[in-house]
Amino acid sequence: MNRDMLAKALKGHEADYVEIRLEERRATGIRYRGRELEDVSQPTSSGGNVRALAKGGWGFVSFNDLGDLQEKVKLAVRQARLVGHDSTRFAPVSPVKDVLQELAVKDASKVTLAEKVEMAGRYNDTIMGVSKVESSVVVYSDRRRKVTFANSEGSYIEQTYSDVSMRVTAMARDGGDVQQAGLSMGSRGDFGQVEGQHREVEEIARRAVELLSAPKAKSGEYTVVLDPILAGVFTHEAFGHLSEADFTYENERMKELMVLGRQFGARHLNIVDGAAVPGLRGSFKYDDEGVPATKTYLIKEGVLVGRLHSRETAAKMGEPTTGNARAIDYQHPPIVRMTNTYIEPQKVTFDEMISEIKEGIYARNWYGGTTSMEMFTFSAGEAYAIRNGRVAELLRPVVLTGNVFTTLQNIDAIGNDLDMNQGGGCGKGGQSPLPVSNGSPHIRIRSCLVGGA
Amino acid sequence: MDQSVKLKLEDVLSRAKKDAEQAEVFFSAVDDTPVIFEANRLKQLQTNEGMIVALRLVKNGRIGFSTATSLDDIGSLVSRAVEVAQFGAVARFELPDRRLFPRVSMHDPQAESFEIERMVDLGQALIDRVRGHTPDLLCDASVGKGMASLCIMNSKGGQAEFKKTFFVLGVEGNLIKDTDMLFVGDGESSCQAIADIDTVANSVVRQLELAKRQASVSSGSMPVIFTPHGVVSGLIAPLTVAFNGRVVLQKVSPLMGKVGQKVFGELLSLRDDPTLDFRPRSRPCDDEGIASRNTYLVKHGVVGDFLYDLQTAGMAGVQSTGSGDRVGASLPAPSTSNLVVEASGVTLAEMVREVKEGLLVEQLMGASQTNVLGGDFSGNVLLGYKIEKGEIVGRVKNTVVSGNVYQALNQVEAVGSEARWVGSVSTPPIMCAGLAVGSKG
Structure with a gap:
């Protein structure tokens, strides 16, 4: 599809705004299960969409067949006009013309399928080589997307994104009791970053076996210490989603609740999101509305100072755009999403954090997390008892849950060891998994509700 | 199905057969039209058209697989599948020949022709009804209709072709008082048009009453x-994992070796039934062309069958339960269809x-x-x-x-x-x- 054809299709419509996004994608998927190489595939796909805005109403048309683009624009405009009965408010941005060809250091798209299969196979052998491990799942996937964006304001952007993700799981069984431990890795296209993790993978396999004899934590309130990986997931679930403006911009009560200046935590708490932080899985130069990426403080010294916006939410809330409108692929419209989200480091060391705890839980790594804005849960892949200032025995996995308005206030120590979690992905509005990263130093939370047994 | 599409699929199959011992082509096209409400108001209309073609072949005893979203480059589809076959899993199955399938109703002309304006009216009526109970409730809602057509053909002469419609209706509401947030919601889905909002509306109103x-x-x-x-x-979720033949083969299902044993309470019976009429997951055959059937997973507390597709059934030395399911651009894998707790x-x-x-x-x-x-x-x-x-x-x-x-x-x-x-x-x-x-x- 050439540039002139896009420009032509965008001309002469009856809407306030129209954009076209086209995408080509090549992916690789490899899955080992137990001793078997179960799945190897290299799917390709291509398609696009048209989004139109008229009098505040949206139309959206997605397709695989790129023919008749003008007809598709007409349909999207017709839909938007059917919906819109108000006025359009859409934050102005300067039109951008940019063509970006980005390649990571050892870009996965340049690595042979044989090398990828071999690496996944070696991780699988590492797991299966640990005594008493019953089975494994090793999933490697990468994808390279080329996205072409053009809008009726004159923007034309070509961007490429490479993304690599990997999840290894080890399983151990004792009769009907099955335990598992897993590790996620990922990078913004750099294959090198998921290589050479055999020591960590072996540790995962050993832990799956150890969990068979580990006791369960009792359900109740605990002082918990989270490692940087789990604290990153906590930041994403507990606060990140709440700061996405699409839940707030048309909700008067939420606007009162999320008013800038509200105290959410103590003075040591700073939370940031930004795709302009380079080299991470949530990094990019322009979002899917063609808005330049930024780095946005959400919480500064415990106070709410910003939130994440699309052009529509920014206009309706009278706040600056942040470049957070993202779509997982051409089949979906962009919605407000996080990019790279983290708690900034402070000065407390891990030993200091632990030494003051008589009885608590040290939770590491992640299984998952979810939120309903006020309430959130996040689950630890690994948990240990803390007793008398020391990390003690391994426990069965725990689910931690809380209420955002009290839990952020209950963070009473923030460490000095910021680390970013590049594994996993984020799901919202049927768009999953979107590449994001999140991170934090070790943090300590008082009175955190833990679901054990 | 469009005759030109069928001719192209036959072309894929005949080209693949030249290079492989077995080959199967799967094609699905989905046309989906949701009407979306946000903050109590109509916000967006969508039309989503998507298709996928998947080629699975067996070459030198190994599985090769590729997918594409267009039928324009058949050469690449075949060559990518052949390339992958050198790394692929050892095939443990024979593709099915031509079979008879049970009759399952999945198509409702009224769902297909349901007008957008009526969908808008339904969504608005649903929101108005629940807000009639609690005026401060802020609602998101969606009403959607769609159509899917599916075609499978393989080198053994096996084939399947069917069309289904689907219709969904749902609402979610939130009520915020100071820092307290209440979320309520419900939805319905069917292959038939849903013209009645009462079931969903009454359920949400009941939630609001109980949460007062x-x-x-x-x-x-x-x-x-x-x-x-x-x-x-x-x-x-734990049950769908434990009854998955793949997990059983991996020896990590807690139900492994427990077939015929009483593991659950007498009161519990659970089956997987893709043959029910007008459920969105219903189908006459699975995504590998194996006839659908009702499978008891638990009968009065006793463990029944596990769910298998062709490959896992071959590995386990049993017959496929017709549970081969494809999610997006992936190989078939065992999965539940309609799960029924009796x-x-x-x-x-x-x-x-x-x-x-x-x-x-x-x-x-x-x-x-x-x-x-x-x-x-x-x-x-x-x-x-x-x-x-x-x-x-x-x-x-x-x-x-x-x-x-x-x-x-x-x-x-x-x-x-x-x-x-x-x-x-x-x-x-x-x-x-x-x-x-x-x-x-």
Whole structure:
């Protein structure tokens, strides 16, 4: 599809705004299960969409067949006009013309399928080589997307994104009791970053076996210490989603609740999101509305100072755009999403954090997390008892849950060891998994509700 | 199906056959038209057209696989599948020849021709109805219709071709008072047009009524009744994993070697049934062209069959249960279709009356983000109520419910009489004896 054809299709419509996004994608998927190489595939796909805005109403048309683009624009405009009965408010941005060809250091798209299969196979052998491990799942996937964006304001952007993700799981069984431990890795296209993790993978396999004899934590309130990986997931679930403006911009009560200046935590708490932080899985130069990426403080010294916006939410809330409108692929419209989200480091060391705890839980790594804005849960892949200032025995996995308005206030120590979690992905509005990263130093939370047994 | 598409699929197959011992081409096209409401108002109309073509072949005994979203480059589709076959898994199956399939109704012309304006009216009526009960509720809603056509053909002469329609209707509302947020919602899905908002609206209004008052519960072990939504959010995920033939073959299903043994309570019967009429997951055959059938997973507490596709059935030395399912651009894998927990004798009202102190759980958030393989669940009660002396007294918050399905469903106290669909699961309420409840404050 050439540039002139896009420009032509965008001309002469009856809407306030129209954009076209086209995408080509090549992916690789490899899955080992137990001793078997179960799945190897290299799917390709291509398609696009048209989004139109008229009098505040949206139309959206997605397709695989790129023919008749003008007809598709007409349909999207017709839909938007059917919906819109108000006025359009859409934050102005300067039109951008940019063509970006980005390649990571050892870009996965340049690595042979044989090398990828071999690496996944070696991780699988590492797991299966640990005594008493019953089975494994090793999933490697990468994808390279080329996205072409053009809008009726004159923007034309070509961007490429490479993304690599990997999840290894080890399983151990004792009769009907099955335990598992897993590790996620990922990078913004750099294959090198998921290589050479055999020591960590072996540790995962050993832990799956150890969990068979580990006791369960009792359900109740605990002082918990989270490692940087789990604290990153906590930041994403507990606060990140709440700061996405699409839940707030048309909700008067939420606007009162999320008013800038509200105290959410103590003075040591700073939370940031930004795709302009380079080299991470949530990094990019322009979002899917063609808005330049930024780095946005959400919480500064415990106070709410910003939130994440699309052009529509920014206009309706009278706040600056942040470049957070993202779509997982051409089949979906962009919605407000996080990019790279983290708690900034402070000065407390891990030993200091632990030494003051008589009885608590040290939770590491992640299984998952979810939120309903006020309430959130996040689950630890690994948990240990803390007793008398020391990390003690391994426990069965725990689910931690809380209420955002009290839990952020209950963070009473923030460490000095910021680390970013590049594994996993984020799901919202049927768009999953979107590449994001999140991170934090070790943090300590008082009175955190833990679901054990 | 368009004749030109069929000719192209035949072309893919004949080219693949030259290079492979077995070959199968799968094609699906979906046309989906959702109407989306946000903040009580119509916000967006969408038209999504998508298609996928997948080629699976067996070359030198190994599986090769590729997919594309267009039929324009058949050469690349075949060559990518052949390339991948050198790394692929050893094939343990023979593709099926031409078979007879059961009759399953999945197509409703009224769903197909349902006008957009009427869908808009339905969505608005649904929002107006629940806000008639609670004017401060802020609602998102969607009404959608769609059509899917599917075609499978293979080198053994096996083929299948069918069309289905689908229709969905749903609403979610939030009510915020100071820092307290209440989320309510329900939805319906079918292959038939849904022109009646009563079921969904009444369910949401009931949630709003029950949540009016607040109650608190102390930490400890207590009986928990799961509503159909509660069952789906809390108890189903570990079961779908454990009955998956792939997990059984991996020797990590807790049910491995337990076929014919009584593992669950007498009251529990569970089946997978893709042959039901007009359910969105229903189908005459699976995504590999194997005839659909009803499979009992649990009958009166006794473990029945596991679910297999062709490859896993071959590995296990059994027949496929017609459970081969494709998600997007992936190889077929065993999966549930419509999961049915069979209803039993007791009404929800009767169950509640039995409880001195316990919980009624409607939504357990994050419950399956733990060791589901071992049967564990643990989640925050996003919507649930306290039961005191046989009465529902109010909504609980800051409460976590945990357990293990093998213990919880072994000691199942009661299975209700009022089953309903929640997505692709039909279940009545289920009452479990003593579950761990943790609470804050």
